[in-house]
Amino acid sequence: MRSKTLKTIFQLLLMLTIVLLTVQCAGTPTPAPPTQPPAATQPPQAATQPPTAATAPPATQAPAATAEKPYAGVELTLASMTDQYVTAFRYLIPIFEEQTGVKITMDELGYVDLYQKLTADFVGHTANYDLMTVDIVWSGEYAKNKYTLPLDDFMERDKAELGLDDILPVAWTLGEWEGKHWAYPLAGYANVLNYRKDVLAEHNIQPPKTTKELLDVAKALTDATNNFYGIALLGAKGPAVAQDFMAWAQQHGSTMLDENGKIKVNTPENVAVLEFMGELIKYAPPGTTDYWWDQRETAFRSGSVAMMEGWSIARAGYEDPKISNVVGKVDITVAPVAEGMEPRYGFGGWGIGINADSDPKKQEAAWLFIKWLSTPEIQKEWIRHDGAPIRRSTLEDPELVAEYPWFPILLESFIKGDGDYRPRIPEYSILQDALGSYVNAYLVGEMGAQAALDAAQKQIEENIR
Template identity: 30%
Template sequence: MSAAPTARSRAPRLAVRIGVGVVGLATAAGSITACAPSGSGDGGDASGVTINVLAEDISYTDNWKELLPEFEEQTGIKVNIETVPYSDQAAKILLNFSQKSSDYDVVFTDNTYGTGYFESGYIDDLSEHEAKGEDFVGFDEFYEPYLAPMQKDGATFGLPVYGESTWLMYRTDLFEQYGIDGPPQTMEELEAAAKTISEGSGGDVAGITLRGAPGIQSVYPWAGFLRAFGGDFYDGDELAVNSPESVEAAQFWADLLKNYGPSGVGNFDWEQNRIAFTQGNAAMTIDATANGPFNEDAEASVIAGKVGYAPIPYAISDPPASGNTDNSLNVHALYLSSFSQKKDAAYEFMAWATSEEVQTNAVENTEAVGVTLNAVLESPAYDEKYGAFKDALLEQLATGNVDYLPAGTDANAIITEVGQALSRTLAGEADAEEALNAAQEALQAQLG
């Protein structure tokens, strides 16, 4: 939801989890030209073919554009890359797929939506296409935690471009100044640390900052609180966004921000939250592992070299070591449209875009902490650039929860309603129980 996250070397920017509700599809449908589903390929010779890619507007995409002339010369394939903000993607991709349009051969988004696209038959199992890209990459070259979210029932339906988990980031210098012995081990200790620093600084430094803006912005990091209190979005197969654990997690989250958060936190998106932390205005935050490079950028961050990285603490006494953990595993990947009429060429581009050469260039020339190939993660260049937090990063990825957020066809509706409930609770319009009961009722009406 995604995490998430990288930046250009010239002008840092990140793929931010900003998801929005998919609304007005019926009205907007006329803007997409519907086409009949295509055949399985483009005749085996991709040379001379032009493909269209809908991508997130982030540095990984910039990296492709920089290297694209080499790919086009090598293969004879012409690639048009249309970039849009992450916040605009969900509606645009779903509209395209619902019209069975061949306008886009490849889409680039995260596994929260990708799983639903696969379940709906909108994207291909890539297993039958893998040989088409063998000159660039094979499935076994990807870091396994990054590939796993794109695999289901024996199918592999996406090629991971970048990924992330979530973690606690805290100011080691402030913890030392206020006598706090290491990172919080429980949510109670987290609240106590926030209180100590907020009150000890006379309010000059917030105890903690988090994303408070509606929708995926708040839901993405808040889902760690939900699981820290032993909750889930479901109880078995039944939706349970208003469970006792969910209510407790939402009220704790809201009270924490109201009491010890920065002014205006209810409107914070990923970027605003990151700036609040890197500019020294808060002692802690919980967010994506992709934030690490921004924390340690001495040219832009006043806290470089003063940040500790730790797992998100639990409230329950018996936290899981794997499976339903309170840290995410979110991966943004390339998906092949089932309605593409140029599948051979499209897959060849996908394999090239995730190849070792392309990912290595991203590490060397952008902020690309989320690269997905084993060879690149283990390279000296990666170690040199991200050594300050690499071990903590890999630990979070190894335990990351692929089911951290709702996925599938109902994901957007659930995230939207829960995000609205969090906003209402934070604003004091309702307590957590009332807000989440309303969300549950709304979702039952929408989803049946």
């Protein structure tokens, strides 16, 4: 009897396999929605990529290096985060290839994937990626482990053509660590407050300047019966909620480190910040505790919230009718800070680094690309294709200011920017993971504020040992 059962099971499983194969071949109809912040805003890669393939010479007949193109034929790989600026890479890389004969293949990766793939590449010394976008918060870890090449020798050699003074001081936090540069500034973001000017005007409310005003405005504008809420936050467990918490802490002048630079999250100041978040989330859409960057953006773009703090790079997207319901109704201002606090604004973004394990010739070619990318002329194209600024001259360029009227706000945020509110220490990922779990636990009501931060501190200490 049993052998008969088994036989039938095998037959059915075989049939099942065939069915599965047929279904798979027919093409699974559901494409994976993006799990990462702004990927949804980008056109499919295939549509913009062909020029790369078309202009690139086949590897076998790579042009020989000449005097004008000393690195012709060198092939580089770039690992890029799928942030808005990836569109600018797609546009600019073929131009760079045309001019120099260097070939760059770009891999576009989501935040978590990028971090993991790069770490694996560095730890194994496999040098699969020659160039990589480096999140500001990875600076300390990359420096400590010497994953990327310190760029100081290159910078010293080429300082005449780099225009280093023009790069905003805060932008150097994108990769600088203990006096050396482990990544070059690529895209600077300011934490700004986006708000619906039509809604605020209708209620005769001024944009909030302090966090207390922000709370009052959020409360006043929330109309839950009509599904309209005061503010959208990042509430999802993981990096999202952790980074939002650190942003609010920055705006209240508190920090994740003690005076000796050791992680200390369960301070009375931080508990107060967490309670502020708990208050604020009452005026956020009910799904907020599930929001990653992309859902928060969706909430704001769909017009169901009045305010949202976020990275300035998303600003241009609100004027794009293809992805936004709020075209012409949005304005930005500097992020509110606690009453009486000397204004400092959250700064973040990405640097671009060179793999320390790469071949020296590739490293030279990679540096050539970085240098080219940061020239003021290319920076203008970079901005126009959804990149983000690092130079003062870009932010003050009259042509660009006419196109992007919010640039003065950005400049102000950059000048008073604080790139260290998310500590760029080697242990950052441990800090972020603990906050990611326990801030979320507080927001969903699983734990009290003090208990949550105590638990986070405990987890951090256990993992740092």
